[in-house]
Amino acid sequence: MHELGIMYHIVKQVLRVVEDNQLEEVEAIVLQVGELSSVIPRYLKACYPAAVDGTILESTKLEIEELPANGICQAxxxxxxxxxxxxxxxxxxxxxxxxxxxxxxxxKEIRAC
Incomplete structure (x- = not known):
C-alpha cells in the first residue's frame, strides 16, 4: 500500500505551507484523485489519521474529490x-x-480556519 507514503509526503507539504504562512489551524485538506491514477481514495482516507498523528493537522478533515476518467474516441x-x-x-x-x-x-486546497 503506497498510499501511506503518499499521505506522509502530502502532510509534509501541507506542514511546510502551514509554517511558511504562519497558519494556526487548518480545517481541511482537499485532494483530487483521478479514477485512473494509481492511488486508491479509501486507502488514503485509512492512512490519513496515522500520517497526521502528533501534528498540527491532527484535527483536520481529509476531503477527496474523485475525478472521472474521460477519453475521446479515435474513430x-x-x-x-x-x-x-x-x-x-x-x-x-x-x-x-x-x-x-x-x-x-x-x-487542491489547504482550507485554513
Missing part, C-alpha cells in the same frame, strides 16, 4: 466516460481512445 471523436463504458465508445463501439482526464493526483 468518431465522441468524448465519453471511460470506466463507465468499459473503454468502449458508446456511439461507435470502438476501443481506441485517447485519455483526456482521470490520471490526476493533486493537492
Amino acid at each position: 468518431c471523436g465522441k468524448v465519453y466516460a471511460l470506466t463507465e463504458h468499459g473503454g468502449k465508445c458508446p456511439v461507435c463501439q470502438a476501443t481506441e481512445h485517447e485519455v483526456l482526464s482521470g490520471r490526476e493526483f493533486f493537492l
Whole structure:
C-alpha cells in the first residue's frame, strides 16, 4: 500500500505551507484523485489519521474529490466516460481512445480556519 507514503509526503507539504504562512489551524485538506491514477481514495482516507498523528493537522478533515476518467474516441471523436463504458465508445463501439482526464493526483486546497 503506497498510499501511506503518499499521505506522509502530502502532510509534509501541507506542514511546510502551514509554517511558511504562519497558519494556526487548518480545517481541511482537499485532494483530487483521478479514477485512473494509481492511488486508491479509501486507502488514503485509512492512512490519513496515522500520517497526521502528533501534528498540527491532527484535527483536520481529509476531503477527496474523485475525478472521472474521460477519453475521446479515435474513430468518431465522441468524448465519453471511460470506466463507465468499459473503454468502449458508446456511439461507435470502438476501443481506441485517447485519455483526456482521470490520471490526476493533486493537492487542491489547504482550507485554513
